[in-house]
Amino acid sequence: MIHKMYTVAVVDDEPVCIRNLRQSLAGFPELTLVGESRKAEEGIKLVLEKTPDLLFLDVELPEMSGVELLHNLQYRITWPMQVVFYTSYQKYWLDALRESAFDYLLKPYGHEEFSLIIRRFFEHATRQKNLQFFDRKFSELLPANQIFMVPDVTGYQLLRINQIGYFTYINSQRQWNAALTDGKQVSLRRNTKAGDILEASSSFVQINQRQIINLNYLCTIRGTNCHLVPPFDGEENLCVSRNYMKTLQEKFYQI
Template sequence: MNIETKIRTAIIDDREDNLNVLKDFLSFLPNIDFVGGASRYPKSKKLLLDEKPDLVFLDIEMPGRNGFELLHEVREQGCTDLSVVFYTAYDQYMMQALRESAFDYLLKPFTMDELKAVVDRYVKEQEKKKTQKQLAVVNTPKGMPEMIALPTSTGIHFVDKNSIVMFQCEKDGPKEKPNWVVLENGQQRNKLRQGVTARDILSIVGTECFVLINQSTIVNLGFLATIEFKTRNCLLVPPYDWLELSVSRSQLSELRSRFDVF
């Protein structure tokens, strides 16, 4: 991440005075692009889903639902690349924050040096990811399939990423837990390991060619034929055009924005 790259940043805090203090602190960092702040749950959720910031400072103690619940909801609705810094006056949430794959944890009150250290770590982490991605591209022979490893119920399934049609979360029976299944070109199906989430899948396949169209379906854009705005029906290319898929309202808005369709 070079010096010109801006970090799109949001703040969620139920106390507007705390929100404004953090906003003022961030204004001293030249690589921060502040995209918005919110202090109430509905506006907070809308802000994160609409803006999809790179980095969010998220308060944990909020009226009604807490920051962890908010994070779960937006991740399930496609906000999977979000880096979260939980910031709170209480240190007892630190272990839970780690379990939620938080990027960092900031205790109130914090100093400018502590805040800058968090942002600097974020920049270094993004630079590291960019380098790893570039190396992966360089080391992949031209014309070779882009193989990925998917955790299945019996082991590991190696598959060409471009041959994946979609992922769906299904139940084998009313008493069974839902499980993600991968459908490959050629109608081959493989059940993924129990506990794998949509976020896990998107972290493996990437979001450039795969999109979460609803909470239980991830589609390869290479197999997508049409999306009807009025009905929100989604149609795949033959021979998969018999599948009945629908796009959630939030994801329809995201797709329209992504492809500049108004």
């Protein structure tokens, strides 16, 4: 039986803790350690370069906290990565929950505690894979690029692509919202990443770190401003950042 392989990265400023994690991970052949970092800035580069499936992140780092590091990464994570915060102080568990961390590990941890977290990760990854398979099979029953299975805060909501004008990341809520043709807003689950939205349809294009538009409603690009057709013509705050302009122009002119 071929097991699914998952990649793991560790960001911790204590060599002993990294060594302990390395030894614990060695007991799970399905997990491959792809990188370790003792500094926050290097940790950010490591995560973006290696795109791990699972990240063990120390809450207390010299340059910035693990929570701040995750904030720094939140707009740039375009793949399904789970985060396990771990620290010597129990007082940080609430911060971990607020950041939608997958789990929380208190140092020093035991073998059973670590094994439980890894088993939960495997189960979560399997569920996600099954959901993606279901979404793909369900989509095949309808016209191509016509539906979007939205993971909202209560479960899943089925929307057609042409019902969605754009998505906006709301900092205060730490989640993406979808603007619909009927004027309503749908809040996506907090663990939804920009990459999850972009993979749902080729019509969705990111224009900056906090906004994704539906190309089907794009009317013109004037300077750095996107203008949409009704019913989204009243939205004036759709600005394209330099990093996303080339991709937007290429896709827009292909329509």
